[in-house]
Structures are given as C-alpha cells and as structure tokens.
Amino acid sequence: MSNLIELRDVGKQYGEEVILAKVSFALARGTAAAITGHSGGGKTTLLSIMGLLQRATSGTVLVDGQDIGNLAASRLAKLRGEYVGFVFQRARLIHSLTALENVIAPAWFIRKGVKVEQEAKVLLENFGLSHRLHHKPQELSLGQLRRIALARALLLKPPVLLADEPTNDLDPSLAAEVTECLLAARTGGTGVVIVTHDAGLAARADQTFQLAEKTLRPA
Template structure:
C-alpha cells in the first residue's frame, strides 16, 4: 500500500466556528492506482491532497506514505520524502517567470541528491507533453495550456512514485484536457505511477483510465461504486 489515511481530520476556525475541511477520511491506495476525487468547490479536496503530500498537518489521524507516517518524521525527513516520492501539480500555475521552460522543469532537482539535474530526462518529458520546441522560451511566451504542460513535465522530473494533481485540467479546453489525460495514462501504465487527481470535471472520470472514483462532500470522502452514485 503506497498511501494510507487513517481517521484523518483537519479543521479550520472560520468565524469562530470549527469547519471540518477533512472529516474522518480513511483511504488505502495501492501502487499504480489511478484515483480521481470529485467534489464541489469547498468540499475539502485540496486540503486532503495537502495532508497526503505532507504540506499540511492533520488535527488528528495519520497519513502514511510507503509505510512511513508523514508527521512522525522530522521536517527534513518529510521534505526528503516529498522530493523523492511525490510530484505535485498544483491548481494554479506555479512556474517561475524568470526561468526558461527547461529550467523550470529541472528546478525540483536543485533540492535533490542530483542538483546538477537530468537534462536528458527533462527534454524527454518536454517531448512527451508536446513542448520539444519550447524548451528555451519563458513561461510568459506560452499559452495557459502549454504552461500547464510544463508544470506536468516538472512534476515527473523526480521520477515520483506518486503524482498528486489538484485540478490539473481546470480552465483548459477539452482537447488539451484529453492530451493531458493521455499523458497521465501513459505514466500510470508504463511506470506504474500512482495518481491522485482532484477535479470537479466529470470528463476526467469518464476516460479510459479505469480509475477508482471518490466523491468528496463537506470533508467526507466516499468511494463511488457505480456511475449512478457519482456526485452531481
């Protein structure tokens, strides 16, 4: 089991009241699973991914990645785990505007054991996402969809076992969305990469990826067994 969440709770104080952003989530994800989380805005999807990725600490409960509990580790161990094991694709673009496309993709390696980077892999990844010709341009010279694809290539540079993607295809046209899903599927199938993809878009759930689909509502996560049960 690569990801395990047990009785996971995260509350925020909102207007003096406790808000249960993540409410008693239990989840087991095996290596190579493709997990999709659907849910309305505010249902706790981003909070859950940050807990799993060790970016946010829970109020109670546990997250274990490859058998090691996130918050039983020192800050350094936890950040090493993040760098080695997880590729993040955030909801909002996070490319560094003063770095080229290639430099942006190589950036995560500057915090790793291999700070000089893996240019060859970066170029291969940029080829995979269809940006071979754009390696030396700056993010401002790319369309929104192209920028998103750079962020995807960057998430794979550490050869992560897990990809956590937060609405990776939000505000993209359907064609680009399909291309991105095809890339995800390729990495899922060829490299057995585990995916957790948060979305409120039904298109994602109906591709040929054959995912495990979960619905999230007011912090509560429920696996959806049939299409009829999907959150509307």
C-alpha cells in the same frame, strides 16, 4: 506490498471548524484515483495532507507503510521532496526561466548532471513541446504551461503524483492532452491522485471518490 499512501480515519480542523472527518483512502502503485466534490468542500486540504504539506488533526497517515504522524518537520520535508510530485491548477513557473530550465530547476538540487537535462528534453518532447524548450512562460499557452508543470513533477520520478484541477480552464483538446500525460505516469508505477470537476477525466481514473459531508466515499 504497502500502499503508496494510506489515510485511516483522518480528520482536519481549524479551531472549531471541521474540514475533514474520518477520511480513509489508499493509493496503490500504478493506479490513478480521482476525487470530486463541490468547491470549498475540502478537496485541496485533503490533497495537501496526502502531499505532506499539512498535518492531519486526527487519524493516521502512512507513506509506504510508515506512520508519518510523529516525524520532525525537517524529515517530513525531505520525505515530501523525495516522494511526492505536485501539479497545481496554476503552473507556478519561474517567469525568468525557459521551459526547459523550469523543468530542470527542482530536480537539479537532487539529481545534478547532464542526464537530468537529457531526461527533461525527452519529457518535453513526449509532451509535444520540443519546439518550446527555450520559450519563457509568458510566451506559452495555458495548456503548454500545464504540460511543463507536469514534466517538472515527473522529472523528479515521484512515487506519488498529485494534481489539483489540472484541466480546469482548458479547452477540450488541451484538457485531453493533459489527461493523457497524467494517466501515462501510471506505467512507471507512479500512483496518481487527481482532484477534478472534469467528469471525463474522473471517468478514466481507476478509482473515483466523492468528498461530501466532510468525508470520502466511492463515487
């Protein structure tokens, strides 16, 4: 069975500046990998390549065994929408929409129907937010916003879930809640990659890597 995502000797540079060099990585179904490293070391760039938001300058990127290096931009965007869910450090919610509407919005274009709304409500209930369905982002706490963003990603049923510093700026109890939600995604076969400075979160992943000197090594 193919890995969900595999990088083989991947490099990324902008002009003469090398950001990543010979990075190799594989994500199996139902597993979580944590990536640590100092700020500005290329972790977010690496996550963007895994999420098909950026193309590698060199090396090979495989998605479910398929080399995506020569895919047209339109095909790459379609694959990204079907295959990858994102949880950013900033929730990036639409302030004019309620919590429930924010969760439903991206999925509505792919999976129209009443079932989508029902599944969104179940996710929000599982995340302890059933009493916040009709609240707008400006009425919610940071921890609630992060959980809404996670529910939004999970509703798309992505094979791969990518999270960039999901517990940053959260107090310990809220960080623990977000961590539980992220790791629970593995039970459905989703592969999870988490960029984090949170040692406690990294320790709970199935694999931990450190990005240092422009390459990735087991931690």
